[in-house]
Amino acid sequence: MTAPTVGWIGTGRMGYQLALRLLNAGYDVAAWNRTRAKCEPLAEFGAEIADSPAALAAREIVFIMVSADKDLEAVIDGPDGLLTTGGRPKLIVDSSTVSPEASARVRARVEADGVQFLAAPVSGNPKVIAAGKLTVAASGPRSAFDEAQPLLATWGRGVTYVGEGETARLVKIAHNVFLGVVIQSLAEITVLAERGGVSRAAFLEFLNASVLGSEFTRYKSPALVNLDFHPTFTNVLLRKDLQLGLSAGKELGVPMPLAAATDMMIAQAIGAGYTEQDFATLVLEQARRSGYQIEPENVPVDDGLAPEEP
Missing domain, CATH: 1.10.1040.10 (N-(1-d-carboxylethyl)-l-norvaline Dehydrogenase; domain 2)
Known part of the structure; x- marks a missing residue:
């Protein structure tokens, strides 16, 4: 089966690393970030750099990782938003840090256009990603999860389907x-x-x-x-x-x-x-x-997060 084409919106500290894992797994990725300079280094790994979220509408699966409710709604429906052109992805996977209410609003908007929506918040940070220990909880239509699961599995060691709607939030x-x-x-x-x-x-x-x-x-x-x-x-x-x-x-x-x-x-x-x-x-x-001034002990301590072997 042919691998789906991927769009990526939001290449902050986490988004950049997760998009990179998809590239390293061999996926065809096009990426956009509001500050283009944070996105451009992905080009060295084979990513196409998009000029707007709208430019990713023809991609089969689009991932979003932004930092707030208003940012999620803006990349969907704002100027040059993902759903403001004639094209439509088959599936949107959102891993943003947003409220269940904002996620539900976006889900309703997306599904009204015939696009499936999967909420997929993650547990971890860039160092956890590098160690291959990121985990994902996902909710939405089971068919959407089944389609996204192989891509989500590239992010770390655990992807769990937790149910319909906003249960992942x-x-x-x-x-x-x-x-x-x-x-x-x-x-x-x-x-x-x-x-x-x-x-x-x-x-x-x-x-x-x-x-x-x-x-x-x-x-x-x-x-x-x-x-x-x-x-x-x-x-x-x-x-x-x-x-x-x-x-x-x-x-x-x-x-x-x-x-x-x-x-x-x-x-x-x-x-x-x-x-x-x-x-x-x-x-x-x-x-x-407790009544005292704590001081650094200045000794080596292993954090248990050695990067994965290449």
Whole structure:
């Protein structure tokens, strides 16, 4: 069977890496980004660089990865949007960070034109992509998922179909609520161990080797030990998802006391000025509440995310 032609909209830090994986897997990709310079390096790997989203309408499958509700709606229906010309892709796969409401609006607009729509939010960041450990939750028509699954599988190690409509958005929100609860708990127990005389490096080495250790605890260990807070995800973004999760809990009648407490802790970190750094800065606030100034330990710590072998 002939591989589908691919369009790609949005080549930020994540989108660029995922489009590159499709190119490396042999797919014919044409890409567009609002800031063209962020897109052009893909040409070295065989991508065609498009002048507008509309120029991708003849592609069979178009992927979108933009950062906000308004951006998604703009690339669909704005000036030179994907659906503003006569051509139509067969399938649109959206991996943007958007609300379920915006996704539902776009889905209705797309399906009214006879185009299938798949919501496919991801879990990971560029380093996770490089390690081949990205995961995807997808929702929409099962036939759309079956068509997109081989392409989504090039992104990492796990692609899960979670149902119809916007259920994948709820899965991503639930995932990020858990992310917040885990990082806050991890900050608390790491500070507890340190106040009792255990180095953070030693405590996290023990934890990561235990049945409670995970790829996430291992991945965040260098930040917690050496206080390098280069952002992978900020407290502001994390709190936005906690708020979405709490709203979903209220709507669905699911009490979420741990999420509510975590939301308060993250709000305090934001109030303390930790808005641009990585959300692992929660450990700084936990140390402050514990009455001491935390210091970098400056020791090598493996994050468990070695790049895939070529």
